[in-house]
Amino acid sequence: MNERQPVRRPGGRSARVGEQVHRAVTDLIGERGYGNFTVGEVAARAGVADSSVYRRWGNLETLLTDVALTRLNTRSPMPDTGSLEGDLRTYAAQVAREITGPDGPAVLRLAVALSNDGQRGPRAGDALRTERMRQLQSMLDRATERGESAPDAPTVLDHVLAPMYIRVLFGMVPLTPEYVDGLVDRLL
Amino acid sequence: MNERQPVRRPGGRSARVGEQVHRAVTDLIGERGYGNFTVGEVAARAGVADSSVYRRWGNLETLLTDVALTRLNTRSPMPDTGSLEGDLRTYAAQVAREITGPDGPAVLRLAVALSNDGQRGPRAGDALRTERMRQLQSMLDRATERGESAPDAPTVLDHVLAPMYIRVLFGMVPLTPEYVDGLVDRLL
Numbered sequence A, B: 001m002n003e004r005q006p007v008r009r010p011g012g013r014s015a016r017v018g019e020q021v022h023r024a025v026t027d028l029i030g031e032r033g034y035g036n037f038t039v040g041e042v043a044a045r046a047g048v049a050d051s052s053v054y055r056r057w058g059n060l061e062t063l064l065t066d067v068a069l070t071r072l073n074t075r076s077p078m079p080d081t082g083s084l085e086g087d088l089r090t091y092a093a094q095v096a097r098e099i100t101g102p103d104g105p106a107v108l109r110l111a112v113a114l115s116n117d118g119q120r121g122p123r124a125g126d127a128l129r130t131e132r133m134r135q136l137q138s139m140l141d142r143a144t145e146r147g148e149s150a151p152d153a154p155t156v157l158d159h160v161l162a163p164m165y166i167r168v169l170f171g172m173v174p175l176t177p178e179y180v181d182g183l184v185d186r187l188l
Helices: A012-032 A039-046 A050-057 A060-074 A084-100 A104-113 A124-145 A153-169 A177-187 B012-032 B039-046 B050-057 B060-074 B084-100 B104-113 B124-145 B153-169 B177-187
Strands: none
Touching: A012 A039, A012 A050, A012 A060, A039 A050, A039 A060, A050 A060, A060 A104, A084 A104, A084 A124, A084 A153, A084 A177, A104 A153, A104 B104, A124 A153, A153 A177, A153 B153, B012 B039, B012 B050, B012 B060, B039 B050, B039 B060, B050 B060, B060 B104, B084 B104, B084 B124, B084 B153, B084 B177, B104 B153, B124 B153, B153 B177
């Protein structure tokens, strides 16, 4: 992202609307569960015009995906601890905390539901997941630039994220710190 | 299960009803998608009384789970090739073929939907998944008895099954034979 800064007023109205809408969605999810509300209800709760929501997200599915993947992945920034091991341990612990938190399993199930299943066309979740994998790869590239030997992002997905996701999806919880650290140890 | 054999007539009517009902569910899934039919419609299609279905499965959720997990896991018997490597390669290839097949992603999503999510009580999928993990552990125990050094079933879940499941759930397909073999190589 350093090379290509998006043209957007820093902070300001856009960021504020984004926060208000995300918070409205999170509140409505807590009260009614996923999907049991409309774009109009989100807008009213956020105190913004329906058109602001439609202009930015297009439809409810895209908005839910944005909230789900923000919560799953980007609420916690990618760590930059100065070592690959530190980065991976911090990242894995953050993801474990997020997906086992109060709405964690529901949000993870939503992310699955919003993903391309290989039989339909691309869905809203795909672009955001691709972006998050790119950010993970950047974290790994920093390690390589420091002279460390780093795995690639799909390998981290397969051997650190996927086991945690599947255990949460199958209800095989909690994910203990020893278990999460063990996944990172095995990868390194 | 060896200590406590269920009392059931071998083969015979019970097995036949099971096959007919499973086939009816598979047909209805193909025609209408998951969940868009009733127990009565399954029974009619299978040529059995509604009460036979209710007596054996209790409700549609349990029946769908039984079909889903049978297809995901037990359609192909656990391999017994004489070596751990052979067993794991065969098993991984079978699972990959099953979950990327025509109804594979839909069945996998159903299995997730029917699993305990760590916040509700046990669900229909949990007991069957537990049984399948027990079968996998038996395959690994055979390797140990032959003097091979074998991982345990949860490790196979984490590093062979979970990566394939998550890639299918996220639409990151196909699973190439090289990819699937690579997961087994890494585990061994």
